[in-house]
Amino acid sequence: MISVGEKLKMLRHNKHVTQAKVCKQIGISVQSLSRYENDQAEPDMSVLCSLANYYCVDINYLYNYSENQREINDYKMVNGDSNLLSKYHTCSKDLQRLIKKLVDESYKIEIERSMRKQHEIARELVVCEDEN
Numbered sequence: 001m002i003s004v005g006e007k008l009k010m011l012r013h014n015k016h017v018t019q020a021k022v023c024k025q026i027g028i029s030v031q032s033l034s035r036y037e038n039d040q041a042e043p044d045m046s047v048l049c050s051l052a053n054y055y056c057v058d059i060n061y062l063y064n065y066s067e068n069q070r071e072i073n074d075y076k077m078v079n080g081d082s083n084l085l086s087k088y089h090t091c092s093k094d095l096q097r098l099i100k101k102l103v104d105e106s107y108k109i110e111i112e113r114s115m116r117k118q119h120e121i122a123r124e125l126v127v128c129e130d131e132n
Contacts, residue, residue: 001064002064003039004036004039004042004043004048004062004063005036005037005038005039005040006037006039007061007062008033008036008037008051008055008062009037009038011055011057012037012055015055019033019034019037022051022054025054026047026050026051026054027050028047028050032047036051044086045085045086045089045090046082046083046086048062049081049082049085049086050082053081053082
């Protein structure tokens with residue numbers, strides 16, 4: 001099984017970037033990244049999230065929970081996303097399930113609102129066409 005450090009090093013080489021460039025982008029020292037890549041230290045969750053985001057991979061891939069690299073190009077972490085994700089991963093499994101349920105339900109509500117708004121606009125268009 002490939003270690004997190006080996007995967008980080010492999011991803012960096014595949015992207016053809018230097019340690020210095022990665023470190024500048026995510027805000028860590030070259031010494032820290034070198035220790036991570038050589039399995040002399042383990043990055044904390046916020047750094048791991050930043051590295052996964054930089055390399056466009058799922059964190060599960062880094063930890064060998066998934067064999068699939070699963071690029072995440074559709075989603076870019078912005079602002080406090082990595083901090084929020086880091087906090088989420090420190091929660092108990094029960095709390096994580098509740099958070100997922102809350103997000104899923106909130107998403108459904110937003111979709112329903114959006115669909116209602118689209119139907120209202122469509123009705124207004126029909127009325128406008130009928131008047132013309």
